[in-house]
Amino acid sequence: xxxxxASVIKEFLVLIRxxxxxxxxxxxxxxMIIVVTLVQDSTLKSLSDSKIKILYVDNDNDILSHSLKEGxxxxxxxxxxxxxxxxDQAKTDVAKGxxxxxxxxxxxxxxxxxxxxxxxxxxxxxAGQNKQDVNFRKLEIQILTDPTTKNTFRQAIIANLQTxxxxxxxxxxxxxxxxxxxxxxxxxxxLLNKPIETITFKETFAFEKETSIKPNSTQHNVPAWTMFAMxxxxxxxxxxxxxxxxxxxxxxxxxxxxxxxTVLGSKTVVYLVITFLQFxxxxxxGIFILPLFGLPVLNLGTHPFALLITALASGLAAxxxxxxxxxxxxxxEQAGVFGSVSVIILASLGGIWFPVYAMPAIMQKISxxxxxxxxxxxxxxxxxxxxxxFDILPEIxxxxxxxxxxxxxxxxxxxxxxxxx
Amino acid sequence: MIRIENxxxxxxNSTEFAVNNIxxxxxxxxxxxxxxxxxxGKTTTFAMLCGLFLPTSGEIYINNLSVRTQISExxxxxxxxxxxxxxxxxxxxxxxxxxxxxxxxLNRQELNISIKHWLKIFGLSKYADKKIxxxxxxxxxxxxxxxxxxxxxxxxxxxxxxxGIDTHSRLEIMKELKKINENGTTIIYTSHYLEEAEKLCxxxxxxDKGKIILQGKPLQLVKKAACSNLEELFFSLTGNKSxxx
Numbered sequence: 001x002x003x004x005x006a007s008v009i010k011e012f013l014v015l016i017r018x019x020x021x022x023x024x025x026x027x028x029x030x031x032m033i034i035v036v037t038l039v040q041d042s043t044l045k046s047l048s049d050s051k052i053k054i055l056y057v058d059n060d061n062d063i064l065s066h067s068l069k070e071g072x073x074x075x076x077x078x079x080x081x082x083x084x085x086x087x088d089q090a091k092t093d094v095a096k097g098x099x100x101x102x103x104x105x106x107x108x109x110x111x112x113x114x115x116x117x118x119x120x121x122x123x124x125x126x127a128g129q130n131k132q133d134v135n136f137r138k139l140e141i142q143i144l145t146d147p148t149t150k151n152t153f154r155q156a157i158i159a160n161l162q163t164x165x166x167x168x169x170x171x172x173x174x175x176x177x178x179x180x181x182x183x184x185x186x187x188x189x190x191l192l193n194k195p196i197e198t199i200t201f202k203e204t205f206a207f208e209k210e211t212s213i214k215p216n217s218t219q220h221n222v223p224a225w226t227m228f229a230m231x232x233x234x235x236x237x238x239x240x241x242x243x244x245x246x247x248x249x250x251x252x253x254x255x256x257x258x259x260x261x262t263v264l265g266s267k268t269v270v271y272l273v274i275t276f277l278q279f280x281x282x283x284x285x286g287i288f289i290l291p292l293f294g295l296p297v298l299n300l301g302t303h304p305f306a307l308l309i310t311a312l313a314s315g316l317a318a319x320x321x322x323x324x325x326x327x328x329x330x331x332x333e334q335a336g337v338f339g340s341v342s343v344i345i346l347a348s349l350g351g352i353w354f355p356v357y358a359m360p361a362i363m364q365k366i367s368x369x370x371x372x373x374x375x376x377x378x379x380x381x382x383x384x385x386x387x388x389x390f391d392i393l394p395e396i397x398x399x400x401x402x403x404x405x406x407x408x409x410x411x412x413x414x415x416x417x418x419x420x421x
Numbered sequence: 422m423i424r425i426e427n428x429x430x431x432x433x434n435s436t437e438f439a440v441n442n443i444x445x446x447x448x449x450x451x452x453x454x455x456x457x458x459x460x461x462g463k464t465t466t467f468a469m470l471c472g473l474f475l476p477t478s479g480e481i482y483i484n485n486l487s488v489r490t491q492i493s494e495x496x497x498x499x500x501x502x503x504x505x506x507x508x509x510x511x512x513x514x515x516x517x518x519x520x521x522x523x524x525x526x527l528n529r530q531e532l533n534i535s536i537k538h539w540l541k542i543f544g545l546s547k548y549a550d551k552k553i554x555x556x557x558x559x560x561x562x563x564x565x566x567x568x569x570x571x572x573x574x575x576x577x578x579x580x581x582x583x584x585g586i587d588t589h590s591r592l593e594i595m596k597e598l599k600k601i602n603e604n605g606t607t608i609i610y611t612s613h614y615l616e617e618a619e620k621l622c623x624x625x626x627x628x629d630k631g632k633i634i635l636q637g638k639p640l641q642l643v644k645k646a647a648c649s650n651l652e653e654l655f656f657s658l659t660g661n662k663s664x665x666x
Contacts, residue, residue, distance in 0.1 A: 002523065002526070003523060003524055003526070005523075006519075006520055006523035006524060007520070007524070009520070010509065010512070010516070010520040013509075013511075013512055013516055014509055014511055014512065017511040017512075017552075018511065247505065247506065247507065247508070247509070247510065248503050248504075248505030248506065248507030249507045249508060249509055251473070251503050251505070251507055252501060252503060252507040252521065252568065252569075253524065254471075254473060255471045255472065255473065255496060255499070255501040256496060256501075256521070256524045256525060257493060257496040257497045257524075257525065257526065258496075258524060418473065418474050
């Protein structure tokens with residue numbers, strides 16, 4: 001214990017005098033969490049708050065074009081410029097980036113719908129006499145999109161337009177139906193003039209437990225980037241081990257009485273404290289700094305003990321990984337490149353950059369190999385689902401097992417390295 | 422005191438002997454110089470004495486303890502001064518020495534006394550709280566030596582302890598090594614300063630291509646070979662100039 005304490009003090013002193021290392025450990029992740037959350041939040045806002053410019057070419061000037069325009073404006077996503085343009089002019093405007101989308105409603109569009117519907121309704125009321133020919137005319141609404149617009153976004157707009165057009169088709173159908181009924185009965189049916197909206201949608205987040213937590217960019221990003229920052233400890237930790245080998249102090253330690261596990265133990269203690277401080281810093285950033293930028297305040301859930309265990313288990317897994325990389329890498333370059341690239345790969349797999357549920361099926365299966373995923377899922381359980389210690393037990397066990405395995409491999413590798421001489 | 426019995430070492434992925442059937446007996450209180458050219462096998466022998474890795478065959482005993490089976494006990498009674506400055510550059514001399522002393526199990530009180538004593542001896546008291554990275558080469562060498570002797574080892578193993586420093590610092594280190602030896606510590610050291618080895622060592626062994634080619638007391642060896650000094654003797658035996666040793 002005496003030697004472990006001495007070693008911990010030494011590690012601490014070495015670390016606090018490594019200014020670039022401290023910047024990597026604390027300032028970079030804090031900056032990252034603020035920037036990424038801001039960017040993601042503003043991206044979401046760009047879809048909802050800041051409007052998308054659309055060129056609206058109305059050659060119809062009838063119910064369809066008017067209703068469509070009204071509907072688009074009502075959605076609050078679009079900023080419509082209604083101008084007289086032919087196809088080529090509209091295409092040029094979009095190609096030059098003046099508009100993200102151009103919608104061209106052809107002349108007589110509403111009339112085409114009327115002509116398509118009217119014979120159906122008339123035939124229905126004619127009771128088999130004087131039947132009209134039903135020949136559906138094609139109606140084509142031109143949509144020009146900026147090639148840089150994301151596919152999913154483009155599809156969302158088209159789906160939106162389809163919804164409006166079918167709604168308008170129904171309205172026209174009801175209008176013609178009402179005219180026919182009025183003709184037969186002499187009474188104008190009031191109800192059919194009003195829009196019928198009997199079906200509404202109510203969205204509720206499906207939580208297993210009662211919670212007031214609402215998913216938002218802060219709730220997602222703080223745990224994600226906390227995990228990323230913790231695992232980035234691999235760079236200074238592996239660098240510390242390589243430096244120790246290069247300057248010969250590791251050689252001296254090997255000739256001294258004591259176990260190599262004491263050396264690893266002291267590094268684990270010091271760097272675990274660092275990961276915990278990173279966690280605290282990230283939490284504080286989520287509570288106090290992010291709201292200063294107009295972002296939602298981080299909600300910690302109601303199980304602080306579960307949160308504490310997750311932070312410690314994630315920290316241990318990160319330290320174990322750093323020690324393993326520091327043991328295997330021969331040079332600073334190897335540790336730096338392999339350490340950072342491997343953490344980025346594990347972060348990508350683990351859902352730090354991109355949600356796991358949105359990944360292809362094969363990647364979703366692979367993602368479970370990433371320790372960052374285990375930690376992140378545990379944080380999500382607490383932050384978003386009000387999870388308890390019991391709920392996070394599988395992830396915590398996986399993280400602890402990962403730590404034990406990495407330390408064991410590092411210990412055996414170091415021993416084997418000396419045996420090979 | 423130290424018995425090296427027919428040790429040989431072949432590194433993995435090699436077919437050649439790095440050390441080939443060496444036997445040495447070093448008595449308590451000796452200053453033993455292990456001299457040889459680069460690649461002769463002295464660093465391999467030094468590493469095996471420290472217990473860093475084991476010989477392929479043969480045995481090493483220090484105070485009747487086997488390096489093969491009792492290395493933990495051996496580590497408590499030896500002090501090692503590596504050729505590299507094996508110190509933490511961002512820590513002060515005091516912090517480095519406190520750490521290494523504690524790793525030898527010394528308590529804070531006796532460590533403080535010992536550190537103060539050695540810093541004074543080597544004229545470094547006023548630099549105790551300066552970071553190692555700010556030290557000159559000679560100062561670093563002295564702290565490197567102190568880190569290996571704080572716990573008063575029975576056997577002190579030194580690998581080129583005065584390499585790359587000025588004459589004044591080297592002489593100072595040699596003078597102190599002599600004093601340490603006079604207080605009962607057996608010293609084994611490697612050096613390519615043959616003149617220095619001749620003055621300091623009570624016994625020497627010259628190693629070449631993994632084998633001991635000459636062993637004995639320096640003055641007697643020089644006299645017997647009718648050479649003017651150890652350097653001339655060394656050259657006549659190995660065909661190498663001393664600065665290549």
